[in-house]
Amino acid sequence: MNILDKYSLAGKVAVVTGASQGLGRGYAAGLAEAGAHVMCCARNMEGLRSVAEEIVAKGGGAEPIALDVTRYEETGKIFETIKNKHGSLDILVNNAGAEETADFVDVTPSQYDRIMDVNLKGAFFAAQAAARIMAAQKKGKILNIGSLGSAVGLAQSSVYCGTKGGIVQMTRTMAIELAPSNIQVNALGPGYFRTPMTEPFFQDPAHRKWIEERIPAGRVGTVEDLLGAVIFLCGDASDYLTGQILYVDGGWLAS
Numbered sequence: 001m002n003i004l005d006k007y008s009l010a011g012k013v014a015v016v017t018g019a020s021q022g023l024g025r026g027y028a029a030g031l032a033e034a035g036a037h038v039m040c041c042a043r044n045m046e047g048l049r050s051v052a053e054e055i056v057a058k059g060g061g062a063e064p065i066a067l068d069v070t071r072y073e074e075t076g077k078i079f080e081t082i083k084n085k086h087g088s089l090d091i092l093v094n095n096a097g098a099e100e101t102a103d104f105v106d107v108t109p110s111q112y113d114r115i116m117d118v119n120l121k122g123a124f125f126a127a128q129a130a131a132r133i134m135a136a137q138k139k140g141k142i143l144n145i146g147s148l149g150s151a152v153g154l155a156q157s158s159v160y161c162g163t164k165g166g167i168v169q170m171t172r173t174m175a176i177e178l179a180p181s182n183i184q185v186n187a188l189g190p191g192y193f194r195t196p197m198t199e200p201f202f203q204d205p206a207h208r209k210w211i212e213e214r215i216p217a218g219r220v221g222t223v224e225d226l227l228g229a230v231i232f233l234c235g236d237a238s239d240y241l242t243g244q245i246l247y248v249d250g251g252w253l254a255s
């Protein structure tokens, strides 16, 4: 096998949660460009249809699928349906996420639950549902999505940082339990990227300045800057790499 073949996702079936907008939309397009058939999952069918249509128009394979990651039992049924239709479920990009900024002292129990239910509990049970299928296949890749908030505290994002710190520990534990089944579980830690989630930060001149001044690369990244890592972590080239978090942040955390 040529080394570059290990970066191809041809013949693989990938699920991307939170694919209706933002980074998930870009991951879906990138995985499809690398050859995967991508199941684009989220709640907003209009957004999903448009991303799937865009992928198909470029010659890739994609389907929109309504999935709410907080309906934990439904996730398993949807993944089973995908496997039965396509023969396998090879890749899960566990990307669906929510954020609602507030000072720590003002966070309400319902805000706490909303963020936890999507970012941590939703990711946990999506990974569990995928792992059950992948274990039977004896092969699979789970890519959880962390954040700079997996490594450092971010003001007004206490719950979010709690979920993203949890993603790292969850990733490590899943990785050791699933390694014997030849399933690799890693996490991607994006720096700051401009999406509907972060748009309020970029609209605030002081916050924007704070973000930009801390990026040694001298610019805010685009989703294309994340795709090399995503494709590597979802393909055969990373078969001996598991339990890691890879930060793609233009040097933010190193500084």
Ligand SMILES: NC(=O)c1ccc[n+]([C@@H]2O[C@H](COP(=O)([O-])OP(=O)(O)OC[C@H]3O[C@@H](n4cnc5c(N)ncnc54)[C@H](OP(=O)(O)O)[C@@H]3O)[C@@H](O)[C@H]2O)c1
Pocket: 017, 018, 019, 020, 021, 022, 023, 024, 041, 042, 043, 044, 045, 047, 067, 068, 069, 070, 095, 096, 097, 098, 118, 122, 145, 146, 147, 148, 189, 190, 191, 192, 193, 194, 195, 196, 197, 198
């Ligand atoms: N943007 C950044 O700079 C950045 C940095 C580090 C990490 N991240 C992480 O990257 C991921 C994507 O962030 P983003 O910036 O692209 O955010 P975004 O633009 O707000 O997109 C979030 C996605 O998650 C989906 N989602 C939310 N709740 C869901 C649910 N209950 N079930 C299924 N899907 C759900 C949304 O789709 P629907 O509303 O259609 O369901 C949407 O597609 C998140 O995990 C985020 O924490 C982002």
